[in-house]
Amino acid sequence: MLDGKVPGGPIESKWNRHIGEMSLVNPANRRKYNVIVVGTGLAGASAAATLGEQGYNVKAFTILDSPRRSHSIAAQGGINAAKNYKNDGDSVHRLFYDTIKGGDYRAREGNVHRLAEVSVNIIDQCVAQGVPFAREYGGLLDTRSFGGAQVARTFYARGQTGQQLLIGAYQSLMRQVDAGSVELHARQEMLDLVLVGGRARGIITRNLVTGELERHMADAVLLCTGGYGNVYYLSTNAGNTNVSAAWRCARRGAYFANPSFAQVHPTCIPETGDYQAKLTLMSESLRNDGRVWVPKKAGDERSPDQIPDAERDYYLERRYPSFGNLVPRDVASRNAKFVCDEGRGVGATGRAVYLDFRDAITRLGQETVAEKYGNLFDMYHHISNEDPYSVPMKIYPAVHYTMGGLWVDYHLQSNIEGLFVLGEANFSDHGANRLGASALMQGLADGYFVVPYTLANYLANTQLGDLSTDAEEFKSAEDVTEKRIRTLLSVDGNKTVQDFHRELGRTMWENVGMARNREGLTQALKDVQGLREEYHQNVKVVGRADNFNKALEFGLRVADYMEFAEVSVRDALAREESCGCHFREEYQTKDGECLRNDEEFSHVSAWEFTGADKEPVMHKEDLTFDFAEVKQRSYK
Amino acid sequence: MSENQSYTIRVWRQDDAQAAGKFVDYDVKDVSPDASFLEMLDLVNEDLTRDGGEPIAFDYDCREGICGSCGCVIDGVAHGPLPGTTTCQLYMRNFPPGATITVEPWRASAFPVIKDLVVDRSSMDRIIMAGGYISVSAGSAPDANNIPVPKPEADLAFEAAECIGCGACVAACKNASASLFTGAKIEHLARLPQGQAERARRAQRMVETAEAEGFGACSNEGECEAVCPKEIPTRVIQRMNRDYIRAYLKMI
Structure with missing residues (x-):
């Protein structure tokens, strides 16, 4: 049984009291510590900048050409914080409770409460950095309600909140690079984790320009490398987003928690x-004013303006009268799938539903609608070649975010000492479903306000011996990596990396997507194993190891997806209940809603890798709810 | 949906910074008008791979016009024929059927070619390093609403802050000037009360760093604004020049 090491006492005071209990590193000693931060999205950039400010020696790595490009940049809608500036009844407790409930009671209480507490500090920090959040005419900050929340706690910067927050964190990071406390390594990919004496002490990277393998040593490694959404091939994730760094840690013994949890976002532009x-997300803020519908009749091919209101099914408003179009993401996505399965989907493929702004335009006027959503409407118009001011948008769910990730304790430390995992790459705060505008909050909470404390505690309490990159552990990790690259380049088969990735994605989407069942998952397990075998015999990766070679980069990543996919399928099979995003068709209520089984499944499943051809071992962390009342989620 | 089309693309191929580059033509058949420009390049690369050739190297990440990774000069124009658009947001329907499309990397001495269409833009990071920030360490910020900002000012700051750092402004400029990029950051932070304390030093250091990195001076052609995917206005360059001069005269 895994221990999350949540400190005792009342939930409101756990974190504050614990801060006082943790050990500190003397400011004069901090520069003696080397810290590696892998990934420079919100979590990584904020952690690297903050640790640099505090005086540690930081090395920050990104696979992209600049930290400013990390995929946090694409988040549109906003960031939650329990500021209660709107005086509408928000509080730290309410944000905590909403997040626990939204995650369908599969997140760890202590972590979530801490997240809600520090949310207010994040907004202060970002405003001080110059992040241009939306403001009211009085000059104070504006907020909106977002993604199923009944209070307006979401701060935003038009449809570009992620961009503005990331640029804020990036600028703080570059300030530290200038100050010499952070050494930036762009276009470098982590290909292995180096353990010495069971502790994380370094990484092996590949310079993506020259192909050289490099050894980097540290006293702790912070993994901030995002999620695994691209295992589905098509997702809203950026092309370079990948699971490899996390999976390489898993192969070195870090447990992978809840690897079947993947959020499918309801409002994306359908596949063509x-x-x-990739698929493009349209911010769910659109659901504040857009109404979701399909024709009542299956196979109705009339254009939307020819379908009178009486023949439209505003199915979210009908099924969930109190939340309507603002039901959480998992619920909205599943319902879109159901109506399309009934043959009532629209568009060329029949896999789409309408998101209609007709009534909002009548009520508010086109100008107001444009003020609120202009850039999103333009983006939609651009991609789909249809004008959403006059024709309803067509949307369909797509994989967007992954709640699972490497297992971490309350200190964000994995089961490998010295390996800390932040942001989307860890599993901790969102349970089985993430609420809108909470990803940015978590990434920045972990980086600015959690890990600086818990890392100091680790360093202060750990005796780390002297080490050099000539150590046997570094050499053997580099050898393994070099061999992996050589082997992959030598296969010279008949199918491209993309062929395999597409095939893997299709299997995952069909069987480990919005609805899952034993039969499909059992088949998927075989398919994934077969595909993995075929991959290593028949993939064609062209080019050389010693220069810029995207085919090789992707070849290595897809190989890791193949292994990861298997544990994801096993996790979905093992969890014989429905919760949040994980809808097992065998376990549903009469109304077709998720049927949780708290008796048997109120736990985190954390998988231990035991070898590519061996079954992984599942470890459990029991989830107990001492402060949030456990209920059936209802948005009716 | 209209029919699939064919195109010829003429692409700059260059092995690395030292190698001589050249244009190579590729026929692209049966492309959906709804495919994006980069998806079309993906198709070419898939074919090249199957034939054992080396795929065309190009940078991309988000493919939704916000990360700033992608960018090529297409038919002589940075980010191609549509205004206010990144390369990834171009669709094949934006090109006449059968067209020959010329694709080149950003060309500027401050952006050395890494391979084919991929260039090194770290010089832009170094401009930000030289002061494109507000010095506030985590934990020291006052309550967010203690710093009111009039909405019109906040909107102008936002407009400048939209810059995605793609480098199109540099590629479009005959002097390879990074003034639009540098000015956008200076304007963003100078509009805000939080940005005042470091305003003079910021302008001075950033402008001087841009020059040291090998970017040219601005000669007011306005080509940068014309290709900027976020349509950052050239008024940010006036701000940059004003703040730079005032910094020297110790007026701010």
């Missing part, structure tokens, strides 16, 4: 063809 490289 095989050539497609």
Whole structure:
């Protein structure tokens, strides 16, 4: 049984009291500590900047050409904080409770409460950095309600909140690079974790320009490398987003928690063809004013303006009268799938529903609608070639965010000492479903306000011996990596990396997507194993190891997806209940809602890798709810 | 949905910074008008891979016009024919069927070519390093609403802060000037009360760093604004020049 090491006492005071209990590193000693931060999105950039400010020696790594490009940048809607500036009844407790409930009671209480507490500090920090949040005419900050919340706690910067927050964190990071406390390594990919004496002490990276393998040593490694959404091939994630750094840690013994939890976002631009490289998200803030509907009759091919109101099914408003179009993401996505399965989907493929602004435009006027959503409407118009001011948008769910990730305790430390995991890469705060505008909050909470404390505690209490990158552990990790690269380049088969990735994605989407069942998952397990075997015999990765080679980068990543996918399928099979995003068709209420089984499944499943051809071992962390009342989630 | 089309693309191929580059033509057949420009390049690369050739290297990440990774000069124009658009947001329907499309990397001495269409833009990071920030360490901020900002000012700051750092402004400029990029950051922070304390030093250091990195001076052609995917206005360059001069005269 895993121990999350949540400190005792009343939930409101756990974190504050614990801060006082943790050990500190003397400011004069901090520069003696080397810290590696892998990934420079919100979690990584904020952690690297803050640790640099505090005087540690930091090395920050990104696979992209600049930290400013990390995929946090694409978050549109906003960031939650329990500021209660709107005087509408928000509080730290309410944000905590909403997050626990929204996650369908599969997150750890202590972590979530801490997240809600520090949310207010994040907004202060970002405003001080110059993040241009939306403001009211009085000059104070504006907020809106977002993603199923009944209070307006979401701070935003038009539809570009992620961009503005990331640029804020990036600028703080570059300030530390200038100050010499952070050494920036762009276009470097982590390909292995180096353990010495069971502790994380370094990484092996590949310089993506020259192909050189490098050894980097540290006293602790912070993994901030995002989620695994691209295991589905098509997702709203950026092309370079990948699971490899996390999976390499898993292969070194870090447990992977809840790897089947993947959030499917309800409002994305539908798929159009095989050539497609990604799906584009339309912010769910659109659901504040857009109404979701499909024709009542299956196979109704009339254009939307020819379908009178009486023949439209505003199915979210009908099924969930109190939340209507603002039901949480998992619920909205599942219902879109159900109506399309009934043959009532629209568009060329029949896999889409309407998101209609007709009534909002009548009520508010086109100008107000444009003020609120202009850039999103333009983006939609651009991609789909249809004008959403006059024709309803067509949307369909797509994989967007992954709640699972490496297992961490309350200190954000994995079961490997010295390996800390932040942001989307860990599993801790969102349970089985993440609420809108909470990802940015978590990434920045972990980086600015949690890890600086818990890392100091680790360093202060750990005797780390002297080490050099000539140590055997570094050499053997580099050898393994070098061999992996050489082997992959030598296969010279008949199918491209993309062929395999597409095939893997299809299997995952069909069987480990919005609805799952034993039969499909059992088949998927076989398919994934077969595909993995075929991959290593028949993939064609062209080019060389010693220069810029995207095919090789992707080849290595897809190989890791193949292994990760298997544990994801096993996790979905093992969890014989429905919760949040994990809808097992065998376990549903009469109304087709998730049926949790708290008796048997109120736990985190954390998987231990035991070898590519061996079954992984599942460890459990029991989840207890001492402060939030456990209920059936209802948005009716 | 209209029919699939064919195109010829003429692409700059260059092995690395030292190698001589050249244009190579590729025929692209049967492309959906709804495919994006980069998806079209993906198709070319898939074909090249199957034939054992080396795929065309190009940078991309989000493919939704916000990360600033992608960017090529397409038919002589940075980010191609549509205004206010990144390369990833171009669709094949934006090109006439059968067209020959020329694709080149950003060309500027401050952006050395890494391979094919991929260039090194770390010089832009170094401009930000030289002061494109407000010095506030985590934990020291006052309550967010203690710093009111009039909405019109906040909106102007936002407009400048939208810059995605793609480098199109540099590629479009005959002097390879990074003035639009540098000015956008200076304007963003100078509009805000939080940004005042470091305003003079910021302008001075950033402008001087841009020059040291090998970017040219601005000669007011306005090409940068014309290609900027976020349509950052050239008024930010006036701000940059004003703040730079005033910093020297110790007026701010």
